[in-house]
Amino acid sequence: PNYVKYCDDIVYKNLLHTVGVSIAYISDNMDPENVFPPLFESRLELEIPNLIFIPSLDANDKKGFYQLLHSLVNDILFMSTLIPRLDKEAEQTYEELIHNEADIKEMKQEILLSVDKALEEASQFCRDFERYNYFWLEDREYCMELFLEYGRILDPDEIDMVANKDPAAPKPTPPTIEAFREMIDGYESLHGEIDAISPAQVFNAFFQVDVRPFRQALINIVRKWGNM
Numbered sequence: 001p002n003y004v005k006y007c008d009d010i011v012y013k014n015l016l017h018t019v020g021v022s023i024a025y026i027s028d029n030m031d032p033e034n035v036f037p038p039l040f041e042s043r044l045e046l047e048i049p050n051l052i053f054i055p056s057l058d059a060n061d062k063k064g065f066y067q068l069l070h071s072l073v074n075d076i077l078f079m080s081t082l083i084p085r086l087d088k089e090a091e092q093t094y095e096e097l098i099h100n101e102a103d104i105k106e107m108k109q110e111i112l113l114s115v116d117k118a119l120e121e122a123s124q125f126c127r128d129f130e131r132y133n134y135f136w137l138e139d140r141e142y143c144m145e146l147f148l149e150y151g152r153i154l155d156p157d158e159i160d161m162v163a164n165k166d167p168a169a170p171k172p173t174p175p176t177i178e179a180f181r182e183m184i185d186g187y188e189s190l191h192g193e194i195d196a197i198s199p200a201q202v203f204n205a206f207f208q209v210d211v212r213p214f215r216q217a218l219i220n221i222v223r224k225w226g227n228m
Helices: 002-029 065-081 094-099 102-132 140-150 156-163 177-195 212-227
Strands: 040-047 050-054 200-203 207-210
Touching: 002 065, 002 094, 002 102, 040 065, 040 102, 040 212, 050 102, 065 094, 065 102, 094 102, 102 200, 102 207, 102 212, 177 212
Parallel strands: 040 207
Antiparallel strands: 040 050, 200 207
16 A cells, blocks of 8 residues: 555656646747747737738637637646546545645736736737728728818718708819828828838737737738728
């Protein structure tokens, strides 16, 4: 019996080491002080009418990044279930012992908290791009008709006034050549502004967002406005 307990302890300590090394690898890569390259990445894409992340940042999405990380940690802990407890008189399995190890519990909690923080920062970053949503939400042809009739792009309140035949609505004024030039220059300026957006953004040291797919889609849309 003493020999069995001796061997049981060896198996337990090595299982604990195996699980600990794998979880610590993720935890260390999430520590900003270690200055490692980002360990995970999601792509920001424009799927009209929405901006989306691939994989998704929605915590409830089974194929999303949060669930991916959660599954990864659980898979690492699952290693402790692969060997039956040698000491048959022991009350707990290796899995239960390892799950209750203070260091393992602490690292797991730190990982999930880091993920929560990174996803929140990335979501806020995405919301900053909503200022461009006019370009993919508005009807280009309709805006062109308004421009040709009123000499400029009307704001939403003015469009409502025109639709309701409000006496205070803007009066038809054909555009000048200079008005065309100003519009084209404005889109050219926007093209440069969007092109200057950083191709990638890192959050909480370990999570990178690839902005290039969204940036290219937005450039293409703005180019269509300018060409029109």
